[in-house]
Amino acid sequence: MTIHATPMIVERLAAIVGARHVIGPDGDQEPYLVDWRGRYRGTAEAIVKPASTAEVAGVVKLCAELGFAIVPQGGNTGMCGAATPLNGRPNVVLRLDRMNTIRAISRLGDSIAVDAGCILADVQKAAESADRLFPLSLGAEGSCQIGGNLSTNAGGTAVLRYGTARELTLGIEAVLPDGSMLDLMTSLRKDSTGVDLKQLFIGAEGTLGIITGAVLKLFPRPRQRSVALAKAEDIEAVLDLLALARTELGDRLGAFEVMSRGQVEVIAEHVPHVAIPFALDAPWFVLIELVDTLRGIDLSAEMEAMLASAFERGLIGDALVASSEAQAAALWTIRHSVSEGSKRAGYVVSHDSAVPLEHQAEFVRRVEARIAALRPEARIVMHGHLGDGNIHVLAILPGIAADQRETLAPIVSAINRAVDEETAALGGSISAEHGIGIANKERLNHVTAPREMALLRQVKGLLDPRGLMNPGKVLSD
Amino acid sequence: MTIHATPMIVERLAAIVGARHVIGPDGDQEPYLVDWRGRYRGTAEAIVKPASTAEVAGVVKLCAELGFAIVPQGGNTGMCGAATPLNGRPNVVLRLDRMNTIRAISRLGDSIAVDAGCILADVQKAAESADRLFPLSLGAEGSCQIGGNLSTNAGGTAVLRYGTARELTLGIEAVLPDGSMLDLMTSLRKDSTGVDLKQLFIGAEGTLGIITGAVLKLFPRPRQRSVALAKAEDIEAVLDLLALARTELGDRLGAFEVMSRGQVEVIAEHVPHVAIPFALDAPWFVLIELVDTLRGIDLSAEMEAMLASAFERGLIGDALVASSEAQAAALWTIRHSVSEGSKRAGYVVSHDSAVPLEHQAEFVRRVEARIAALRPEARIVMHGHLGDGNIHVLAILPGIAADQRETLAPIVSAINRAVDEETAALGGSISAEHGIGIANKERLNHVTAPREMALLRQVKGLLDPRGLMNPGKVLSD
Numbered sequence: 001m002t003i004h005a006t007p008m009i010v011e012r013l014a015a016i017v018g019a020r021h022v023i024g025p026d027g028d029q030e031p032y033l034v035d036w037r038g039r040y041r042g043t044a045e046a047i048v049k050p051a052s053t054a055e056v057a058g059v060v061k062l063c064a065e066l067g068f069a070i071v072p073q074g075g076n077t078g079m080c081g082a083a084t085p086l087n088g089r090p091n092v093v094l095r096l097d098r099m100n101t102i103r104a105i106s107r108l109g110d111s112i113a114v115d116a117g118c119i120l121a122d123v124q125k126a127a128e129s130a131d132r133l134f135p136l137s138l139g140a141e142g143s144c145q146i147g148g149n150l151s152t153n154a155g156g157t158a159v160l161r162y163g164t165a166r167e168l169t170l171g172i173e174a175v176l177p178d179g180s181m182l183d184l185m186t187s188l189r190k191d192s193t194g195v196d197l198k199q200l201f202i203g204a205e206g207t208l209g210i211i212t213g214a215v216l217k218l219f220p221r222p223r224q225r226s227v228a229l230a231k232a233e234d235i236e237a238v239l240d241l242l243a244l245a246r247t248e249l250g251d252r253l254g255a256f257e258v259m260s261r262g263q264v265e266v267i268a269e270h271v272p273h274v275a276i277p278f279a280l281d282a283p284w285f286v287l288i289e290l291v292d293t294l295r296g297i298d299l300s301a302e303m304e305a306m307l308a309s310a311f312e313r314g315l316i317g318d319a320l321v322a323s324s325e326a327q328a329a330a331l332w333t334i335r336h337s338v339s340e341g342s343k344r345a346g347y348v349v350s351h352d353s354a355v356p357l358e359h360q361a362e363f364v365r366r367v368e369a370r371i372a373a374l375r376p377e378a379r380i381v382m383h384g385h386l387g388d389g390n391i392h393v394l395a396i397l398p399g400i401a402a403d404q405r406e407t408l409a410p411i412v413s414a415i416n417r418a419v420d421e422e423t424a425a426l427g428g429s430i431s432a433e434h435g436i437g438i439a440n441k442e443r444l445n446h447v448t449a450p451r452e453m454a455l456l457r458q459v460k461g462l463l464d465p466r467g468l469m470n471p472g473k474v475l476s477d
Numbered sequence: 478m479t480i481h482a483t484p485m486i487v488e489r490l491a492a493i494v495g496a497r498h499v500i501g502p503d504g505d506q507e508p509y510l511v512d513w514r515g516r517y518r519g520t521a522e523a524i525v526k527p528a529s530t531a532e533v534a535g536v537v538k539l540c541a542e543l544g545f546a547i548v549p550q551g552g553n554t555g556m557c558g559a560a561t562p563l564n565g566r567p568n569v570v571l572r573l574d575r576m577n578t579i580r581a582i583s584r585l586g587d588s589i590a591v592d593a594g595c596i597l598a599d600v601q602k603a604a605e606s607a608d609r610l611f612p613l614s615l616g617a618e619g620s621c622q623i624g625g626n627l628s629t630n631a632g633g634t635a636v637l638r639y640g641t642a643r644e645l646t647l648g649i650e651a652v653l654p655d656g657s658m659l660d661l662m663t664s665l666r667k668d669s670t671g672v673d674l675k676q677l678f679i680g681a682e683g684t685l686g687i688i689t690g691a692v693l694k695l696f697p698r699p700r701q702r703s704v705a706l707a708k709a710e711d712i713e714a715v716l717d718l719l720a721l722a723r724t725e726l727g728d729r730l731g732a733f734e735v736m737s738r739g740q741v742e743v744i745a746e747h748v749p750h751v752a753i754p755f756a757l758d759a760p761w762f763v764l765i766e767l768v769d770t771l772r773g774i775d776l777s778a779e780m781e782a783m784l785a786s787a788f789e790r791g792l793i794g795d796a797l798v799a800s801s802e803a804q805a806a807a808l809w810t811i812r813h814s815v816s817e818g819s820k821r822a823g824y825v826v827s828h829d830s831a832v833p834l835e836h837q838a839e840f841v842r843r844v845e846a847r848i849a850a851l852r853p854e855a856r857i858v859m860h861g862h863l864g865d866g867n868i869h870v871l872a873i874l875p876g877i878a879a880d881q882r883e884t885l886a887p888i889v890s891a892i893n894r895a896v897d898e899e900t901a902a903l904g905g906s907i908s909a910e911h912g913i914g915i916a917n918k919e920r921l922n923h924v925t926a927p928r929e930m931a932l933l934r935q936v937k938g939l940l941d942p943r944g945l946m947n948p949g950k951v952l953s954d
Binding site for chain 1: 583584585586587608629630631632636637640641643644653657658659660661663664665666667668669670671672673674676677679680681682684685696697699716719720723724725726727728729769770771773774779829831832833834835862865866867904905906907908909910911912913917921925926928929932933935936939951952
């Protein structure tokens with residue numbers, strides 16, 4: 001039985017969450033129907049903002065009863081349209097904003113329990129106020145929500161040292177597609193009691209249920225850091241530098257980020273307020289951060305010794321070790337300006353590949369050649385979290401506006417196909433940290449082994465047999 | 478269609494793996510039919526030892542065709558009977574011994590790819606030979622196999638610093654109950670492409686498929702360590718000491734192990750060759766290990782400073798910092814002698830609880846009182862990886878032999894029930910690192926929420942609808 005009646009659902013949703021927290025077709029739904037980059041757009045019968053797990057369950061039960069699909073939406077900062085409704089069936093966008101309570105924090109257990117709607121930066125701050133670190137860190141941290149971070153298994157700049165969102169999660173609470181609640185809110189570090197059910201919801205982008213809460217790991221806070229920028233002649237040298245840094249400095253290596261010369265040039269040209277305190281006289285620039293939880297060690301000296309050793313081996317040319325916190329922050333500002341700079345330089349066809357480090361050099365060379373052959377006018381630049389094998393390859397197309405959809409579609413598709421082919425051939429992943437959503441579902445289907453794809457569909461069929469949870473995302477039709 | 482014919486299956490298995498690698502009912506099956514503690518025993522139509530993933534798939538397909546169950550068995554070192562056949566249906570024990578190749582090791586990517594039958598100690602050694610650390614470490618490491626470690630999400634002494642087997646796993650390869658192969662042998666650190674299917678097999682104890690290979694994380698090798706033993710008056714002080722150590726020393730804290738006075742006394746009485754270089758004049762003894770990947774820091778000084786601070790705060794009494802590697806090893810020998818000592822002291826009813834650290838003190842007090850009320854003659858001792866919340870509570874029953882099954886059954890059951898009730902009431906897990914197997918399946922069913930239990934059964938039904946994989950394990954009938 002499937003009944004779709006907009007006025008009725010608005011009224012019945014209001015009975016669960018209160019009329020103020022439902023936006024029907026006559027209200028201002030706009031911010032919830034389009035992703036922040038303006039690339040995906042849909043419609044919804046209603047936007048609903050429950051305030052508790054019980055209310056989420058009530059909304060899901062109602063939608064199941066009436067046959068409405070549900071699109072969970074956190075901070076709406078995703079890159080792949082996973083939180084934007086896809087037209088085709090009547091749906092409700094479920095926002096988690098009002099579920100933004102820090103439920104508990106344990107210094108002793110090094111854990112924090114939060115509502116799924118907590119903003120990432122607020123979780124970081126809560127940890128800091130308990131003299132602990134929650135290490136997940138990414139560009140959107142001021143507005144993305146932790147439930148969305150878990151749903152896409154978010155990465156960011158601290159994965160090398162602390163792992164992805166999955167590895168930072170001890171427990172979750174979720175509402176299943178039938179409206180039942182799964183309480184797995186444990187803070188335990190060790191638990192060997194069969195299959196770990198929480199894993200089904202991490203990375204599932206809301207297609208198997210809605211994460212409503214999470215228990216996350218905290219860490220001792222770093223007391224000092226040392227930041228340096230080094231120049232390298234080729235990607236092989238950058239990789240050798242990474243291996244040297246890991247061997248010499250161990251887990252003090254907190255970040256190992258790379259930018260191609262073209263990437264830094266784009267920033268220099270288009271983000272003039274960002275100072276570049278070094279000459280652009282090398283093909284690759286590496287940003288290295290060391291962190292330590294003790295003060296009683298001279299981190300800058302350790303950094304300098306490692307860089308001196310790298311210089312002697314011919315791995316790097318110049319290097320610059322920040323002599324103050326301000327200098328360190330300035331170097332990071334360059335790294336954080338890559339998106340802004342690239343966006344201003346043209347239409348960006350960006351990729352989020354991860355490739356095993358052994359094949360990283362081959363990958364860089366191959367994709368550069370493939371894109372250049374396809375679009376000689378493209379400016380090909382790269383940046384990424386090389387320490388994690390995650391390099392973002394960007395083809396910047398000058399002189400094409402984002403609304404020239406018909407012109408863009410075949411170009412984007414051809415570039416994506418070339419990059420995906422090289423990624424898959426080298427044992428990589430087409431989405432290291434951005435997810436699948438709408439954007440990458442056909443690409444995922446194309447590069448994934450049939451048995452694996454079948455199992456993903458089986459799991460979806462098991463948990464959501466009616467296909468009500470975030471339809472049209474992750475799995476292609 | 479179900480056909481059970483022993484001579485036929487022996488012959489057909491031989492056609493897949495070679496006659497030398499099948500042990501029929503006339504051969505010496507004994508070592509494979511009983512667990513190492515002699516607590517579980519079953520029968521099998523055949524023991525089969527495939528040499529490759531393709532052979533495993535062949536065996537599974539054959540068993541599926543003929544309706545035989547399959548019991549995967551690694552090193553047969555488990556504590557819960559998960560690898561021992563359970564009588565009731567004809568089955569084949571599948572040993573992974575011959576799949577013991579280190580497939581690849583990457584210093585650059587900090588990963589190692591191994592066959593599931595590799596012995597844990599051999600994986601550690603291979604990592605060491607590449608100047609890296611594979612941190613999983615537990616008592617049975619000289620004979621347990623990595624496939625078994627992953628199948629039980631093994632813990633051990635390094636979880637505080639490096640995580641459980643699950644967190645050390647990047648990729649796996651598995652043969653599914655229908656004989657198809659799932660190749661998820663990735664070494665990537667970041668991958669955001671939907672549900673992480675490998676998680677279904679980690680901790681599943683072979684009930685959803687057979688893990689045949691794995692890619693594991695490696696770490697920079699520690700270059701030095703400092704080991705100390707401290708005495709504390711109560712468990713609250715021990716917990717405060719843990720919080721202090723984490724705050725002051727950060728991730729240098731590699732292990733934080735605790736033993737009750739009774740536990741050390743048991744060792745002193747029954748393992749005379751182990752020297753106890755301190756007086757047994759406190760209720761609790763804490764073994765602390767700091768590790769560092771750099772040499773350029775005085776770890777012992779850091780340890781002493783932290784202990785001095787703990788002493789000033791009244792958290793600890795005496796403390797002893799090992800002044801040589803030999804002294805450090807001697808302190809660890811005491812910790813490693815707990816099982817031997819306890820076994821010689823009587824029949825051991827042991828528990829593997831994890832409890833959130835906030836409730837650890839309450840837990841210790843409550844279980845001590847409950848067991849004492851049930852069995853006044855029991856010697857109640859404790860040891861554990863307190864840093865992970867994992868404390869092993871042992872009730873040692875003097876004067877009862879292991880073969881007095883009828884006497885033992887009601888006693889063991891009553892003690893288990895009491896400990897499980899307190900564990901569950903305080904938000905803990907009844908199995909932190911040993912698994913479920915046969916031993917704990919009724920207990921798991923008893924303490925787990927119905928929705929969670931139902932989902933575990935649904936997942937089992939999805940992957941293994943005919944119930945051929947390791948029947949009678951994890952899930953109660």
